[in-house]
């Protein structure tokens with residue numbers, strides 16, 4: 001399975017147009033409203049969502065790469081455990097019908113969201129600190 005290169009910016013100009021994202025970010029980034037953990041993290045999110053295509057990866061991705069909670073390649077957020085984040089990734093891919101290594105687009109994702117979002121919300125969003133930003137919950 002493919003994982004994130006150490007520095008995706010150094011992978012060449014063609015790859016810069018392809019975002020490398022883990023499972024749960026394929027869903028959550030559709031609800032990005034300009035908020036995040038730090039200025040650098042937010043600027044990176046704007047750059048990620050501008051990319052045309054997405055390659056699905058496992059583990060820490062291009063978003064995690066600018067996150068203050070990423071330590072030694074693992075999510076050390078106080079709200080989650082790395083294991084829970086991996087489970088979220090797997091569940092997101094199950095719901096979307098995608099697998100690591102696939103290349104997808106934001107358009108493909110947007111077309112799948114209506115049929116899966118209620119299940120996703122009930123499983124994960126009620127315990128997430130961003131629920132108010134995404135769904136005003």
Ligand code: SF4
Nearest residue numbers: 064067069070075077
């Ligand atoms: S909180 Fe964890 S999963 Fe979310 S971006 Fe940061 S390191 Fe990645």
